[in-house]
Amino acid sequence: xxxxxxxxxxxxxxxxxxxxxxxxxxxxxxxxxxxxxxxxxxxxxxxxxxxxxxxxxxxxxxxxxxxxxxxxxxxxxxxxxxxxxxxxxxxxxxxxxxxxxxxxxxxxxxxxxxxxxxxxxxxxxxxxxxxxxxxxxxxxxxxxxxxxxxxxxxxxxxxxxxxxxxxxxxxxxxxxxxxxxxxxxxxxxxxxxxxxxxxxxxxxxxxxxxxxxxxxxxxxxxxxxxxxxxxxxxxxxxxxxxxxxxxxxxxxxxxxxxxxxxxxxxxxxxxxxxxxxxxxxxxxxxxxxxxxxxx
Amino acid sequence: xxxxxxxxxxxxxxxxxxxxxxxxxxxxxxxxxxxxxxxxxxxxxxxxxxxxxxxxxxxxxxxxxxxxxxxxxxxxxxxxxxxxxxxxxxxxxxxxxxxxxxxxxxxxxxxxxxxxxxxxxxxxxxxxxxxxxxxxxxxxxxxxxxxxxxxxxxxxxxxxxxxxxxxxxxxxxxxxxxxxxxxxxxxxxxxxxxxxxxxxxxxxxxxxxxxxxxxxxxxxxxxxxxxxxxxxxxxxxxxxxxxxxxxxxxxxxxxxxxxxxxxxxxxxxxxxxxxxxxxxxxxxxxxxxxxxxxx
DNA sequence: CATAGGCATACCGAAATCGTATGGGTTGAC
DNA sequence: GTCAACCCATACGATTTCGGTATGCCTATG
Numbered sequence: 001x002x003x004x005x006x007x008x009x010x011x012x013x014x015x016x017x018x019x020x021x022x023x024x025x026x027x028x029x030x031x032x033x034x035x036x037x038x039x040x041x042x043x044x045x046x047x048x049x050x051x052x053x054x055x056x057x058x059x060x061x062x063x064x065x066x067x068x069x070x071x072x073x074x075x076x077x078x079x080x081x082x083x084x085x086x087x088x089x090x091x092x093x094x095x096x097x098x099x100x101x102x103x104x105x106x107x108x109x110x111x112x113x114x115x116x117x118x119x120x121x122x123x124x125x126x127x128x129x130x131x132x133x134x135x136x137x138x139x140x141x142x143x144x145x146x147x148x149x150x151x152x153x154x155x156x157x158x159x160x161x162x163x164x165x166x167x168x169x170x171x172x173x174x175x176x177x178x179x180x181x182x183x184x185x186x187x188x189x190x191x192x193x194x195x196x197x198x199x200x201x202x203x204x205x206x207x208x209x210x211x212x213x214x215x216x217x218x219x220x221x222x223x224x225x226x227x228x229x230x231x232x233x234x235x236x237x238x239x240x241x242x243x244x245x246x247x248x249x250x251x252x253x254x255x256x257x258x259x260x261x262x263x264x265x266x267x268x269x270x271x272x273x274x275x276x277x278x279x280x281x282x283x284x285x286x287x288x289x290x291x292x293x294x295x
Numbered sequence: 296x297x298x299x300x301x302x303x304x305x306x307x308x309x310x311x312x313x314x315x316x317x318x319x320x321x322x323x324x325x326x327x328x329x330x331x332x333x334x335x336x337x338x339x340x341x342x343x344x345x346x347x348x349x350x351x352x353x354x355x356x357x358x359x360x361x362x363x364x365x366x367x368x369x370x371x372x373x374x375x376x377x378x379x380x381x382x383x384x385x386x387x388x389x390x391x392x393x394x395x396x397x398x399x400x401x402x403x404x405x406x407x408x409x410x411x412x413x414x415x416x417x418x419x420x421x422x423x424x425x426x427x428x429x430x431x432x433x434x435x436x437x438x439x440x441x442x443x444x445x446x447x448x449x450x451x452x453x454x455x456x457x458x459x460x461x462x463x464x465x466x467x468x469x470x471x472x473x474x475x476x477x478x479x480x481x482x483x484x485x486x487x488x489x490x491x492x493x494x495x496x497x498x499x500x501x502x503x504x505x506x507x508x509x510x511x512x513x514x515x516x517x518x519x520x521x522x523x524x525x526x527x528x529x530x531x532x533x534x535x536x537x538x539x540x541x542x543x544x545x546x547x548x549x550x551x552x553x554x555x556x557x558x559x560x561x562x563x564x565x566x567x568x569x570x571x572x573x574x575x576x577x578x579x580x581x582x583x584x585x586x587x588x589x590x
Numbered sequence: 591c592a593t594a595g596g597c598a599t600a601c602c603g604a605a606a607t608c609g610t611a612t613g614g615g616t617t618g619a620c
Numbered sequence: 621g622t623c624a625a626c627c628c629a630t631a632c633g634a635t636t637t638c639g640g641t642a643t644g645c646c647t648a649t650g
Contacts, residue, residue: 006370052628063380
């Protein structure tokens with residue numbers, strides 16, 4: 001059965017006349033008459049009373065009309081919805097973010113997105129360093145706000161900012177009295193580290209920093225997240241080298257100090273599947289750049 | 296836009312593959328591929344990700360799928376509903392009835408109809424003698440349960456029973472002491488009459504009865520309904536000659552007596568538009584015959 | 591490097607659709 | 621009573637669309 005026919009049927013039912021309906025449909029009357037009879041043949045029952053003054057729905061016709069109208073509307077709405085999604089006027093964007101960035105970025109990013117892409121459902125997912133790649137690849141998130149960027153042939157990266165590494169320590173630590181900590185002072189102190197480089201690229205940046213300054217810090221503990229790291233630092237387990245923005249989520253009693261002779265930083269990037277042609281991605285990127293620029 | 300295409304689209308989306316969908320649709324793969332691309336051209340955006348392992352909906356595709364599925368279901372449901380109505384499995388039947396018959400017929404008729412045509416909405420309308428014809432002709436009622444039948448070229452009649460005329464009087468009337476009242480005893484007594492024959496054919500049957508027995512009864516009052524007639528009879532305004540079934544709706548203090556030498560009766564009939572091909576009418580007729588037979 | 595799986599393209603025959611011309615029936619006016 | 625007007629139905633030829641077969645391209649796999 002054809003949507004075409006249903007459309008004709010609705011037109012005839014509304015015009016209560018084949019001729020009038022044909023005129024409104026900008027077609028000749030006979031083919032319309034034929035289509036109506038074909039529909040009746042398909043249903044197996046007359047849908048109209050043929051009077052001398054035009055056509056009048058039978059009860060079967062009324063039953064069909066009620067559904068046919070809705071079906072037509074739904075179909076039209078469907079293609080319109082598809083167009084709207086394709087154009088980025090509606091839809092859903094699922095944003096994966098590293099939790100360290102939450103406090104620094106989300107409070108400004110979310111309102112920015114709502115202003116920039118109203119009508120789009122936002123879905124924020126807290127991603128660990130180890131799952132962000134997989135979640136992008138299986139499309140369960142549309143974009144990821146990463147620190148640092150993901151490198152993968154299927155994944156496109158846009159660097160939107162960077163964060164200096166800082167030293168996190170308890171406020172009662174002797175180093176806390178310094179305005180900035182020389183790298184040399186880290187020698188031999190215990191380090192609260194994030195997962196090893198193969199699971200979290202941030203660690204390799206930290207390792208590179210230490211290696212370049214020929215500092216060796218024994219690893220006191222490995223933890224999964226920046227927040228866990230700060231908890232252990234507060235407990236006196238060791239020091240941590242973390243991106244500056246982690247400060248915003250730090251518990252009371254933790255202080256951050258710049259590293260005096262190290263300007264190393266870690267990239268903040270937006271990452272997405274290369275083949276994802278969602279029109280929302282450029283818009284998201286723009287918002288994210290704007291927000292991160294003001295960090 | 297074509298419902299055909301939407302059906303193909305849904306099939307491909309569900310099978311996540313053009314080939315599989317083509318198989319399930321019992322058609323070749325290439326034309327299906329073409330149809331999908333035509334739909335995408337119509338929408339103006341890709342609906343599928345083409346991977347090496349098959350097809351995967353884009354977000355625009357998902358937006359369309361949600362509506363398309365419903366639209367298809369509605370359309371299918373619509374033609375099924377039309378068939379059901381045409382076959383009398385569903386629908387609505389609007390039954391006009393003369394109020395005199397209500398007490399005698401409806402309590403049995405309604406359950407009978409519910410058993411015979413479940414799924415059909417019943418709609419009972421109390422019709423006066425003067426409107427029943429118009430309500431049938433403009434299709435605002437499907438069938439009418441009449442006493443007596445309607446005569447009109449557009450209206451089909453099925454006689455399903457008859458009611459004897461009886462004399463209605465107050466129980467303190469001297470005639471009430473008789474088991475049956477001879478016609479001669481009515482001579483000169485005041486009559487509470489229904490509307491004149493041109494508005495209510497029942498009156499003409501009563502008039503014929505009196506004329507044949509050469510009885511003259513002055514008309515004390517004309518009333519619209521049998522129930523009004525009984526009220527006036529109770530008030531001592533006069534006697535009424537009414538169908539036997541009116542007894543069931545009679546107020547306390549009214550008695551009915553047969554007319555001794557008059558076997559006159561008034562037909563009970565089911566009437567409907569000749570051009571109404573509702574399959575519910577034969578079923579209704581059968582129920583009505585069954586119920587009236589037991590009066 | 592060869593094979594297999596999957597979608598896209600090209601071309602042809604078949605089917606459905608549309609438009610024009612025309613018929614049949616009823617309504618209403620002169 | 622006749623005739624014109626109106627409206628739907630049917631017939632037929634022309635065009636468009638659709639489906640099938642053959643084939644090509646790409647990628648993943650062994």
